[in-house]
Amino acid sequence: VIPPAEGFLSGLRALTEREGALLIFDEVMTGFRVALGGAQELYGVTPDLxxxxxxxxxxxxxxxxxxRADIMRHVAPAGPMYQAGTLSGNPLAMTAGLETLKVLRQPGVFQTLVARTERLCAGIGAAAEAAGVPVYQTRVGTMFCTYFTGTPVTNWETAAAADTQRFARFFRHMLEAGVYMAPSQFEAGFMSLAHTDALIEETIAAAEKAFAAL
Known part of the structure; x- marks a missing residue:
């Protein structure tokens, strides 16, 4: 998780409009996680696709x-571009998706997810500081990452400088405590409604022991 620098996305929007190019946002990871409307809602930049x-x-x-409607009109049956797939419009996936969106749109639900993410990240950060382990945390909405480095992470170069071996030891300690984190230093963590306040406290307690053991 590396938040974009201020003005980066709006700069891309201005550049693509000037050059007559399409601006495409890959929201596979960020959609409904950084905000209900994805990164484009959070940062106020509307892509073309x-x-x-x-x-x-x-x-x-x-x-x-x-x-945009003028682009999507190129897709069949409105236009000449044919698109199909084995799982296109799969009834089970569509039903699950609709029910998920109904839950997320309920008043206060997304705000609760964000608050829980903030609490988890704060607890992990405090545990690392207490153990004297340098980490740099990033968080956007319900996505988060704890980099094992004492310097800010703003791009791939600074992310790659993180201590992956130390992270691996931390991961194993957490796993032994019954907490399964993302297994790569560079993977994002996601908060869900299945993560209760009690589970968050258990995770923070496990992190305190894991950091102390490094």
Whole structure:
């Protein structure tokens, strides 16, 4: 998780408009996670096309793309571009996706997810500081990452400087405590409604022991 620098996305929007190019947002990871309307809602930049992944199917296999009406009119049956797939419009995935969106749109639900993410990240950060382990945390909405480095992470170069071996030891300690984190230093963590306040406290307690053991 590396948030875009201020003005980066709006700069891309201005550049593509000036050059007559399409601006495409890959929201497979960020869709419905950084905000209900994805990164484009959060940062106030509207792309020409958007791609989305299984988050719109409640985790089931599904993907989608959407965009400006004049572009989408090129897709059959309105236009000449034919698109089909084995799982296109799969009833199970579509039903799961609709039910997921109904839950997320309920008042206060997304705000609760964000608050829980903030609490988890704050707890992990405090545990690392107490153990004297340098980490740099990033978080956008319900997505988060803890980099094992003491310097800010703003791009791939700074992310790659993280101590992956130390992260691996931390991961194993957490796994032994019954907490399954993303197994790569460079993977994002996601908060869900299945993560209760009690589970968050258990995770923070496990992190305190894991950091102390490094």
């Amino acid at each position: 958007t791609t989305l992944g299984k988050v719109i199917g409640g985790g089931l296999p599904v993907g989608a793309y959407a965009g």
